[in-house]
Amino acid sequence: MPFEQLKxxxxxCHRLYMASNSIARSYRAPLAEINLTYPQYVVMMALWEKDKITIAELIEKTAIDGSALTQILKKMTDKKLLAVIKGEQDKRKRHIQLTNDGQALKLKAAHIPTEIRCKFDSIDATHSLQLMQALDLVINDLKSDNKYEA
Amino acid sequence: MPFEQLKxxxxxCHRLYMASNSIARSYRAPLAEINLTYPQYVVMMALWEKDKITIAELIEKTAIDGSALTQILKKMTDKKLLAVIKGEQDKRKRHIQLTNDGQALKLKAAHIPTEIRCKFDSIDATHSLQLMQALDLVINDLKSDNKYEA
DNA sequence: ATATTTTATTTTGCATGCAAAATAATAATA
DNA sequence: TATTATTATTTTGCATGCAAAATAAAATAT
Structure with missing residues (x-):
């Protein structure tokens, strides 16, 4: 069967593409209610876990691309959700700090994970855990990858 | 543990986001060699399987958004990979047809799936199949979703 | 047969994701 | 210490992904 793998x-990869788009799409409506996009929500989740972190730490935690993150943080600053503060010792670094609004938003977002999970008829907690672990393997296998090439 | 689910x-979802981006990123270099982006490669794979299909069929098969697809097909037309032909009976429909160049590219792309698979140390064929099936469940659970909301 | 609705696709506008180049500031070195 | 790397972040340019509005053509209803 030549070319079988091209199907x-x-x-x-195509499954991941579809699944990732689908799930991100299903977050759109709930997130729109609190005026966030999915990547912005990811940034918020990272900061709700640990505030006042560096941009580098935020990149590490969220896996959002740095150049995209700059733009995202700008918009979130405009929305008064956070502030980008120049480092004091090391002036290259920037520290991200939630505003009161940003912190308060956590309450309004708390129901979203549950709401999303309700959409999964076929996937229970165990199943979901297995899936996440499998995805972690994928992610780890590719982590080193994008360095050797360059 | 309140807010535990917000971590x-x-x-x-965040796993899918990371995995999908990672794997798409790792396709970039190999695909650049044949002058394709990932979504363009998906379109080519769909057409290598079945040529002369409608845009609607292409959307169905690739899960690429229609409005994005219009732009993608434009670029691929410019590259002489395919042609968009107005339907004869139903003039609303467009039929996509590979050019000779487009068909020939299949040979140059044949090695790519193998090349990518080599990057997965942790995931054998069985594992991969399980993952794909799990992703199919996710995709199916969300398929109906985006309709009820609207 | 004409008005209305539905279908197929395109256009528009906004928000990323990403590579590559540009900046800015600290660290390392001759 | 002046010079040269190295880091942290931003800017730029291009390619989507997506919702909403616009087009165009066929199908229905009146």
Missing amino acids: LKNQL | LKNQL
Whole structure:
């Protein structure tokens, strides 16, 4: 069977593409209610866990691309959710700090994970955990990858 | 543990986000060699499987958004990979047809799935199949979703 | 047959994701 | 210490992904 691997049906990558888009899309409506996009929500989640972190730490934690993050943080600053503060010792670094509004938003967002999870008829907690672990393997296998090439 | 579900570590969605971006990123270099982006490659794979299909069929098969697809097809037309042909009976429909160049590219792309698969140390064929099936469940659970909301 | 609705696709506007180049500031070195 | 790397972040340019509005053409209803 030559070219069998070129079929979309056989491609893990295309599944990931579809699943990732689908789930991000299903976050859109709930997030729109609190005026956030998905990446912005990810940034908020990172900061709700640990505030006043560096941009580098935020990149590490969220896996959002740095150049995109700059733009995202600008918009979130405009929305008064956070502030970007120049480092004192090391002036290259910037520290991200939630505003009161930003902190308060956590309450309004608390229901979202549950709401999303309700959409999964086929996937229970155990199943979900297995999936996450499998995805972690994928992520780890590719982590080193994008360095050797360069 | 209130807010536990808001932690990034516990979110399937963020895993999918990271995994999908990672793997798409790792396709970039190999695809650049044949002058394709990932979505363009997906379109080519769909057409290599079945040529002369409608835009609607292409959307169905690739899960690429229609409005994005219009732009993508424009670029691929410029590259002489395919042609967009107005339907004869139903003039609303467009049929996509590979050019000779487009068909020929299949040979140059044949090695890519293997090349990518080599990057997965942790994931064998069985594992990969399980992952794909799990992702199919996610995709199916969300398929109906985005309709009820609207 | 004409008005209305539905379908297929495109256009528009906004928000990323990403590579590459540009900046700015600290660290390392001759 | 002046010079040269190295870091941290931003800017730029291009390619989507997506919702909403616009077009165009076929199907329905009146």
